[in-house]
Amino acid sequence: MAQQVLALDDLTVRFRLRRGELTAVDGVSFTVHRGETFGLVGESGSGKSVTARAIMRLIPDPPGEIPRGRIVFEGRDVMGLSDAEMRALRGRRIAMVFQEPMSALNPVFTVCAQISDALRTNLGLSKKEARQRVIELLALVGIPSPQKRLDSYVHEFSGGMRQRVMLAMALSCDPVFLIADEPTTALDVTIQATILDLITSMIDRFGMSLIFITHNLGVVAHSCDRIGVMYASHIVELGTKHDIFRNPQHPYTAGLLNSIPRLDTQSKYLTPIPGTVCNMMEPPTGCKFHPRCAHTMDVCKREIPVLREIAPGHHAACHLLGRV
Amino acid sequence: MTATDALLEVKGLTKHFALHADIYSRVAGEKVQYLKAVDGIDFHIRRGETLGLVGESGCGKSTTARLVTRLIDPTSGEVRLRGEDLLAFSPARMKEARKEVQLVFQDPYSSLNPRKTVMHILSRPMEVHGLARTWTEKRGRVLELLRRVGLGVEHIDRYPHEFSGGQRQRIAIARALSVDPVLVIGDEPVSALDVSIQAQILNLFRDLQEALGLTYLFIAHDLSVVRHISDRVAVMYIGKIVETGPAALLFAEPLHPYTQALLAAVPEADPDKPPPKLILKGEVSTPIDPPPGCRLCGRCPRQTTICSEISPPLIDVGGGRQVACHNL
Numbered sequence: 001m002a003q004q005v006l007a008l009d010d011l012t013v014r015f016r017l018r019r020g021e022l023t024a025v026d027g028v029s030f031t032v033h034r035g036e037t038f039g040l041v042g043e044s045g046s047g048k049s050v051t052a053r054a055i056m057r058l059i060p061d062p063p064g065e066i067p068r069g070r071i072v073f074e075g076r077d078v079m080g081l082s083d084a085e086m087r088a089l090r091g092r093r094i095a096m097v098f099q100e101p102m103s104a105l106n107p108v109f110t111v112c113a114q115i116s117d118a119l120r121t122n123l124g125l126s127k128k129e130a131r132q133r134v135i136e137l138l139a140l141v142g143i144p145s146p147q148k149r150l151d152s153y154v155h156e157f158s159g160g161m162r163q164r165v166m167l168a169m170a171l172s173c174d175p176v177f178l179i180a181d182e183p184t185t186a187l188d189v190t191i192q193a194t195i196l197d198l199i200t201s202m203i204d205r206f207g208m209s210l211i212f213i214t215h216n217l218g219v220v221a222h223s224c225d226r227i228g229v230m231y232a233s234h235i236v237e238l239g240t241k242h243d244i245f246r247n248p249q250h251p252y253t254a255g256l257l258n259s260i261p262r263l264d265t266q267s268k269y270l271t272p273i274p275g276t277v278c279n280m281m282e283p284p285t286g287c288k289f290h291p292r293c294a295h296t297m298d299v300c301k302r303e304i305p306v307l308r309e310i311a312p313g314h315h316a317a318c319h320l321l322g323r324v
Numbered sequence: 325m326t327a328t329d330a331l332l333e334v335k336g337l338t339k340h341f342a343l344h345a346d347i348y349s350r351v352a353g354e355k356v357q358y359l360k361a362v363d364g365i366d367f368h369i370r371r372g373e374t375l376g377l378v379g380e381s382g383c384g385k386s387t388t389a390r391l392v393t394r395l396i397d398p399t400s401g402e403v404r405l406r407g408e409d410l411l412a413f414s415p416a417r418m419k420e421a422r423k424e425v426q427l428v429f430q431d432p433y434s435s436l437n438p439r440k441t442v443m444h445i446l447s448r449p450m451e452v453h454g455l456a457r458t459w460t461e462k463r464g465r466v467l468e469l470l471r472r473v474g475l476g477v478e479h480i481d482r483y484p485h486e487f488s489g490g491q492r493q494r495i496a497i498a499r500a501l502s503v504d505p506v507l508v509i510g511d512e513p514v515s516a517l518d519v520s521i522q523a524q525i526l527n528l529f530r531d532l533q534e535a536l537g538l539t540y541l542f543i544a545h546d547l548s549v550v551r552h553i554s555d556r557v558a559v560m561y562i563g564k565i566v567e568t569g570p571a572a573l574l575f576a577e578p579l580h581p582y583t584q585a586l587l588a589a590v591p592e593a594d595p596d597k598p599p600p601k602l603i604l605k606g607e608v609s610t611p612i613d614p615p616p617g618c619r620l621c622g623r624c625p626r627q628t629t630i631c632s633e634i635s636p637p638l639i640d641v642g643g644g645r646q647v648a649c650h651n652l
Contacts, residue, residue, distance in 0.1 A: 043518035160607055188380035188545065191607065193589035193600040215518065218591035222599040241595045259523035260593055261552035263575060269530060270552065272523030276488040 002033040005177060005209045006055070011069035013047075013054050016062060022280050024050040026233040027069070029307070032177075037203060037210040039224030039241070041217060043256075043277060046230040048213045052179045055211075056096055057086055073177070092122050095170035097199075099182035101162035105154045105169075111138070112150045115169050122173045137168040141198060160191035164198070171202060178203070181213045196223055217260060221245055226313075229253050232278055232288035235307060239314035249316040251293050287319065295320055330368035330404075331539050332392065332425075332507055337365050337401035339387050343612065359612050361387040363563035364401070366638065369507070374533070374540040376554030376571065378547060378586075380608055383560040385543045389511045392541065393425050394418065405507075423453050426500035430512035432492030436484040442470070442495055443480050449502045469498040472535070473528060490521035497528065501536070509541045514549060526553055547590050551575050556644070559583045562611045562619040565638060569645030579647045581624050618650065626651040 013025040025047040032038045040048045053059050055071055057078060071078040073094065081089065098104040106114055115137065116130035125133060131150070138146035141164040154162060163183060170178060180199060184192040200223055203210050212224055220227055220241065227244045229237040229252065237250040248254040255273040275292040278284055284291050290300040299319050307317040340358040344350075362384040369375045379385050390396045392403055394410055403410040405421060413421060429435040436445060446469055447462040449455075456462040467477055473494040484492055493513060500508050510529070514522040526549065532538055544550050550557055551571055558568040559582065567580040578584045585603040604623040615621065617632040624631065630650050638646040 043520060158607055188608070189547070189600075190380065190585060190589045190602055190604060193591075193602045196591070196600065197602070216591070217519070217593035218600075221593050221595045221597075222591050245593070245595050256520060257593065259520050261523075261526065261548040263548045263551055263587070263590060263592055266552060266572060269527050270523035272527060273520035274524075276490055276521065277518070 002035060004031050005034050005074060006032040006211075007070075007072040008051070008055070009070040009072070011051065011054060011066070011071060013050050013059055013064060013066055015064050017281075020281055023233055023283075024280070025054065028230075028233075028235050030228050030235065030238060032209050032211060034176075034209055035203075035207050036226065037200075037212055037224045039220035039227040040211060040213045040230060041215065041220050041227060041256075042230030043215055045232075045277060045280060047233045048215075048230055049181050051230075052096070052181050052211065052213055055179065056090060056094060057081075091118055091175065092173045093175055094177040094179065095173070095175040097163075097166050097170050097178065097180040097183045099185050101159070101166045101186075102154065104166060105162065107154055110151045110153055111157075111165050115165075115172050118169060118172050133172070134168075137172055138165070140171070141165075141168045141202075142194075143168070159187055160195060163187065163191075163195050167195075167198065167202070171206075174206070175208065177209050177211075179211045179213070182215070183212075184219065185214065185216070192219075199223070217256065229256070232280065232283060234288060234304075234317060236289065236318070237316045238307065239311075239316075243311070243314040247314070249310055249314070249321060250289075250318050251295055251320070252289050253316075255292075287317075329370055331371045331373075331406060332541070333368040333402075333404040333407070334388075334392065335366050335402040335404070337388070337391055337403065338363055338399045339384075339391055339396065340399045357613050360563045360614060361611060362391060362398075363611075363614075365560075365563075365565045367558050367565060367568060369539055369541060371506075371539055372533070372537055373556065374542055374554045376550035376557040377541060377543045377560060378545065378550045378557060379560035380545060380586075382562075382608065382611065384563045384611070385545075385560055386511055388560075389427065389509050389541070389543055393422070393427055393509060419453075423503040424505050425507045425509065426503065426505040428493075428496050428500050428508065428510045428513045431516050432484075432489060432496050433516075435496055436492060436499075438484050441481050441483055442466075442475075445484075445495060446470075446498055446502050449499060453503050455503060465502070469502055472501065472532065473498045474524075488521075489517055490524060493517060493525055494528065497525075497532070501532070505538070507539045507541065509543070511543045512545065513542075515544065515546065522549070529553060547575075547587065548592075559586065562609065562614060564619055564635070564648065566620070566649070567645070567647045568638070569643065573643055573645060579641065579645065579652060580649050581626050582620055618648075 009029050011025055011028045015022045015024060028051055042048050112131060112134050115134045119125045119130040119133055135146045143149055143164055184195050214220060224241055226240050228235045231252045237253045248257055258271040259273055261270060273292050278288055286302050287300045287305050290296045305317045305319045307315045309315050310321055339362040340360050343357045343359055377385050391398050410421060443466055446466045450462055456465050470479060475494055514525050542553050554571045557571045557574050558565050561582045567583045578587055588603050589600050591600040606623050617634060618636050621632050628651055636648045636650045638648045641647050
């Protein structure tokens with residue numbers, strides 16, 4: 001087994017809002033190894049992005065707080081780091097790519113200015129050196145004639161090219177760990193294919209680890225080694241991509257896979273998951289999925305199921321699996 | 325295809341938007357540029373059929389929807405509803421026709437008025453078209469509509485913010501149905517929804533079609549959604565239709581290089597399927613004053629000299645399929 005780079009243990013993130021308390025991430029544990037791509041899948045509001053931000057310690061406090069849990073990155077507890085130590089980690093060791101490059105990049109600075117900012121602060125490069133490095137980075141992510149595009153502003157790039165700029169910025173300080181939060185969601189399918197290809201090749205080339213956050217099951221099926229499925233703040237299933245796609249054990253995972261229309265066959269009706277995602281301000285008792293589940297038992301309404309190992313490396317949190 | 329068995333027929337439909345240059349270049353007498361959003365498209369939809377219109381952002385899908393509903397007027401071309409030219413209608417006749425063609429939009433958070441109750445949202449179109457007069461009559465019809473889209477009497481006096489995304493889209497669909505349309509145009513009606521909810525709404529579209537004999541023009545960028553819902557599919561690329569045909573055939577054996585590239589780029593939710601790959605070079609080019617030839621010029625692996633000179637017409641290739649490519 002390759003070396004473990006990141007370990008989350010019982011991570012819980014809570015927000016204190018005027019209307020009450022909202023637990024966005026509840027007891028999430030998983031590990032990511034060196035060179036591995038870990039996919040975090042779930043529908044909107046399931047807690048995927050909050051998990052990612054917690055790893056980067058980007059949860060604003062207040063209103064956010066992390067009452068429980070540990071985040072261990074390269075053997076160090078991230079929560080115990082000082083702000084200065086954290087700044088040395090962000091960008092340098094862990095970098096992040098966001099969904100919407102237009103709002104993540106600064107519209108009033110040129111691409112060169114934004115990327116060299118990170119280079120000069122983190123690596124202490126001179127203005128000239130930084131400029132040279134930016135050209136290399138832009139070429140690396142496949143921006144044609146980078147010498148000419150260097151002094152352009154973000155709005156002068158297309159969506160796909162902006163996402164390349166984001167990736168160049170994330171890669172600028174040679175991180176060992178990349179978190180990509182829905183990096184292709186805003187893109188057209190042909191552009192998505194090139195960006196996915198680019199991310200995968202960068203990961204391979206630099207031996208980085210990646211957490212890939214998405215709601216698109218097609219994307220994780222091809223770009224991830226292991227997958228965690230999130231529903232309403234919990235990880236409900238965790239396993240290799242073959243465990244998840246070929247042998248889903250949690251009714252939510254199975255339901256999700258059944259509800260997507262397929263390209264190769266046509267059926268008259270799809271099999272949706274009934275009901276709607278629970279209101280996170282007033283979550284149901286017990287298993288959060290029980291109001292939508294076809295196999296609900298009494299115990300599901302009382303107790304939150306814990307994630308248990310059902311086969312080597314394949315975990316699921318469902319009361320059905322305890323009973324044989 | 326004769327006009328009689330098509331519910332909707334579109335011929336040579338074109339919409340060019342003039343891009344107004346800044347005052348200096350206008351004084352200098354520079355030519356006005358045109359964004360050719362829709363550039364001479366032909367298609368028809370038979371009664372009871374679903375035509376899927378698919379393409380990437382900026383290809384003119386939504387402009388087509390707006391032209392067909394006459395929310396905007398075309399630069400040239402014809403839109404025929406049951407053989408009658410929509411563009412020649414008097415305002416009074418157009419109002420009648422608006423009842424027959426209804427739209428469902430992508431984002432149910434911005435398409436419903438947050439200050440009105442469901443009762444108001446669903447009964448207002450009936451009032452406008454004089455379909456229901458008394459309060460009891462309206463309420464009866466609204467309840468019937470809610471039942472049809474899977475909502476209940478308890479929802480009638482609520483406001484849009486009290487509903488989830490999927491439920492709001494149900495309300496938007498009910499509103500489209502409130503005036504008994506024959507043709508419903510969905511402009512990315514499931515794109516904003518989570519997959520588990522998306523499946524519910526797609527099933528609802530299917531149920532309503534069966535129950536009410538509706539005809540759909542279903543616009544989406546998600547190929548698997550279009551494959552699922554459509555009888556026939558039209559693929560658009562920068563203002564032109566490049567390929568049309570029965571959904572099963574078109575997806576099993578795409579003929580146009582763009583359709584092939586589009587399908588190859590879709591990541592399927594199956595780790596054993598081939599990974600997505602990109603066949604075309606570069607990115608979608610601009611619809612602003614495009615060059616005369618095929619729009620795929622410069623990206624296409626099959627390109628020959630004729631491609632940059634003459635725009636290929638849509639040609640019948642048998643099996644109800646049409647393709648616009650010089651090098652089939």
